[in-house]
Amino acid sequence: MDPIAWLSGSLGVPYWAVRAVAAPLVYPGLAAFMVVALFIIWAERKIAARVQMRVGPLYVSRRLGGALQVLADGVRIAFQEIIIPVGVEKWSFVLSPILAFTVVSLAFTMVPGGPGIYGFRSSLSLLATYAIVTLTPILVIVMGWASNNKFSYIGAGREALVSITGEATLLASLLAAAMMYGSMDFVEIVEAQMRSHVPGLVANPVAALLFFIAALLVTDRLPFDLVLGEQEIVQGPYTEYTGLLFALSMALGYAKLYVLMLVFTHVFLAGWAPFTSPLLGSIAVFAKTLLLMLVAVFLRSVYGRMRLDQVASMFWSKLFPLALVAFVVSALIHPIYAP
């Protein structure tokens, strides 16, 4: 029944140690993320194509509607030469995308993938996940600075502004939710929602909306993809990257999106509810997360890019004050989650 128990028994390693390795590497960690990334990038291209009345990826695996296109792209990128331009700060250039992706992956130890499927459980895991995810902008700025390229510079500057702008709202909405549940532990948060049969989305829609919008901003999704800004600054901080380093820098955004949507699932969509068994619960969490990511990539074909000052003024003058409203809602609604 429990593969982790079986593994720990046959290897003679303590249960918690197996779990701490399995969660970040298999599910909800890297292996699951690979599947999600392959699917979601394909879905993003296909959805954008269909909304624009095009066909989208098709010729790689025609039967599956071109679903293997991303895999083919990945193979091509893997065999591409990694070009290190003359003017770059070599070590920071090479190491920062690797480090950034590693840092995001650390979040997989904290976020559960289902009931009992997590690396570590702590009473501060919500906050720790937030801290880990918001560490990456520093490394992205290092990438932009090390690249020695105007576009990268501008992209890095935007990343600095965007991350400060978005993270304030992100943190505020998370704290409002934590206040509502009286806990910062994902497991307790989900259990509180299952106990009262009210998902956080219904109890505090303001916080949920703010979290979603801020998550779009910190993961460079449209309408806030200022950092990438293809038509303006090529690829922002990632302009000079090729081959696997480019793949890593692209995966970074999707990994962040995946982590944040997992967090959204737990905090606002009641995680593995209505199931309690590890398998069904994991499937529920995975399905909800995937659905949220599909919504996030669907928005790409709805909106255009906002200007930097529009984004800043919208977040600071409207969404952040709205976060205070979310706190008020939490304070009013919080008794329904009382144990």
Added chain:
Amino acid sequence: MAGSAGGDRHRSRPGLVRAHLEAIATAARRLLEPPMTMPIPDYGDARVPGYRGVVLFDYDKCIGCSLCAQICPARAIKMYRVPGDKRLRPGYNVGRCIFCGLCTDICPTDALSESIVHDRVYDDVPSMDMDPVDWAVWSRRVLEEERKPGRPLLRARVDPERGLVYERVDAEGGPVAEEKGEER
């Protein structure tokens, strides 16, 4: 970041939420509609009747009257002296040709004719400027290519209700019944 101009426009505009919902609904509706693009690698684009492509030359029909070289507005046709031939014969520069078709009209013996191709690849610029013999040989090749059974053809039509639609046609432009474009 003075951005109040951009920000103010958003503030308190009536129906902002509705506008967002409408935008999302529009995109969602489009998502379910079939694509409108033409599946080019699988299907060819049927030529309309009277399509004017590169000019083809039949050496044996030519009487060397030079009318084509005189009428050509783009000076794409020049008369050449061919060794072993008493008369001047036309040579053709595809790079100059504007596909007006005047030469094919004026030719008294129908030595010149229009093809339905004009998108061809040439190795370099000099190879676009052909002397009479080259032109005749090249014309035969183009003709052969034209006759070869190629991809199935589609013709685009604007339907007042459905927008752009594509229908299967045969090489002569006649409609091909039932068989429809592959579902994508």
